[in-house]
Amino acid sequence: xxxxxxxxxxxxxxxxxxxxxxxxxxxxxxxxxxxxxxxxxxxxxxxxxxxxxxxxxxxxxxxxxxxxxxxxxxxxxxxxxxxxxxxxxxxxxxxxxxxxxxxxxxxxxxxxxxxxxxxxxxxxxxxxxxxxxxxxxxxxxxxxxxxxxxxxxx
Amino acid sequence: xxxxxxxxxxxxxxxxxxxxxxxxxxxxxxxxxxxxxxxxxxxxxxxxxxxxxxxxxxxxxxxxxxxxxxxxxxxxxxxxxxxxxxxxxxxxxxxxxxxxxxxxxxxxxxxxxxxxxxxxxxxxxxxxxxxxxxxxxxxxxxxxxxxxxxxxxx
DNA sequence: AAAAAAAGTGAGCAGAGTGCCCTATTCAGG
DNA sequence: CCTGAATAGGGCACTCTGCTCACTTTTTTT
Numbered sequence: 591x592x593x594x595x596x597x598x599x600x601x602x603x604x605x606x607x608x609x610x611x612x613x614x615x616x617x618x619x620x621x622x623x624x625x626x627x628x629x630x631x632x633x634x635x636x637x638x639x640x641x642x643x644x645x646x647x648x649x650x651x652x653x654x655x656x657x658x659x660x661x662x663x664x665x666x667x668x669x670x671x672x673x674x675x676x677x678x679x680x681x682x683x684x685x686x687x688x689x690x691x692x693x694x695x696x697x698x699x700x701x702x703x704x705x706x707x708x709x710x711x712x713x714x715x716x717x718x719x720x721x722x723x724x725x726x727x728x729x730x731x732x733x734x735x736x737x738x739x740x741x742x743x744x
Numbered sequence: 745x746x747x748x749x750x751x752x753x754x755x756x757x758x759x760x761x762x763x764x765x766x767x768x769x770x771x772x773x774x775x776x777x778x779x780x781x782x783x784x785x786x787x788x789x790x791x792x793x794x795x796x797x798x799x800x801x802x803x804x805x806x807x808x809x810x811x812x813x814x815x816x817x818x819x820x821x822x823x824x825x826x827x828x829x830x831x832x833x834x835x836x837x838x839x840x841x842x843x844x845x846x847x848x849x850x851x852x853x854x855x856x857x858x859x860x861x862x863x864x865x866x867x868x869x870x871x872x873x874x875x876x877x878x879x880x881x882x883x884x885x886x887x888x889x890x891x892x893x894x895x896x897x898x
Numbered sequence: 899a900a901a902a903a904a905a906g907t908g909a910g911c912a913g914a915g916t917g918c919c920c921t922a923t924t925c926a927g928g
Numbered sequence: 929c930c931t932g933a934a935t936a937g938g939g940c941a942c943t944c945t946g947c948t949c950a951c952t953t954t955t956t957t958t
Contacts, residue, residue: 609799639805644798651793680892690879725844738834
């Protein structure tokens with residue numbers, strides 16, 4: 591795998607500060623030439639350093655102000671089919687396969703508590719799902735961030 | 745709160761398909777004029793429909809191939825201070841306050857199992873933290889998505 | 899039904915950013 | 929000492945943006 595040097599790290603830091611930053615602006619803040627920035631960004635892009643470009647949409651705007659995490663316990667040998675079934679539930683916005691107490695950690699959005707109850711029921715109704723544990727998210731007390739990790743590498 | 749009409753929804757769909765899409769391209773695909781797209785995007789932006797613009801960085805590239813979720817049980821009245829303490833741990837990339845079994849759901853990245861063990865120890869060492877439950881994420885079986893919700897509104 | 903307000907269109911323009919090219923310089927490793 | 933990679937600097941055609949203005953269509957209000 592490609593490993594980052596100091597300049598790459600600085601690039602990623604600058605990008606974290608302002609993801610919309612242009613190549614020209616990056617070159618300017620880092621004191622590099624535009625060509626260099628462009629070349630390095632291409633290398634980073636090719637190496638898979640970026641997961642994607644996102645204009646993140648607020649689920650609340652879509653009418654889903656509540657977020658919840660649901661731990662799902664399943665019959666493990668049916669896991670693959672269960673994931674397919676869960677993917678059909680629109681309110682499930684993300685799911686991770688887990689090693690630990692639960693088999694799946696599912697993130698859902700909902701309109702209210704009753705809606706959450708309903709969605710939980712839909713999940714439980716999937717063949718092979720044995721038990722769920724629902725927790726309502728009260729807030730993102732630490733917003734997603736990578737900056738501290740970037741800062742540590744200097 | 746601002747509520748979306750059909751055109752807004754189509755805009756958000758097009759943006760989900762290609763977040764990098766330009767106003768010109770959006771206008772083209774939706775059969776609208778560039779002015780209209782720009783005006784609507786500004787309205788959406790102002791109404792808080794977008795959480796932000798992200799060029800998401802792959803933690804693996806930074807040397808953290810493993811992701812884990814840690815449920816943290818705390819003395820609730822110390823919650824505020826605990827969040828401040830946790831924010832000092834760089835490997836914690838996100839945290840949600842929860843109502844349910846656990847008080848906090850913390851998302852961490854780490855280099856390997858030993859690293860995870862160490863981070864867990866750091867969390868446990870925080871004053872007021874009583875218990876943690878760690879689960880290693882094996883994979884994102886449903887990648888973050890809002891498309892199904894958008895599609896449902898037509 | 900008529901008037902007013904809101905939304906959309908089409909055009910234009912200056913400035914900025916992009917992708918691509920080519921060449922010169924610097925610097926480390928063989 | 930030579931070679932190759934990284935960087936710098938310049939240039940060029942093109943697209944996108946932010947902005948403005950005038951005009952038309954649609955919707956809402958009176």
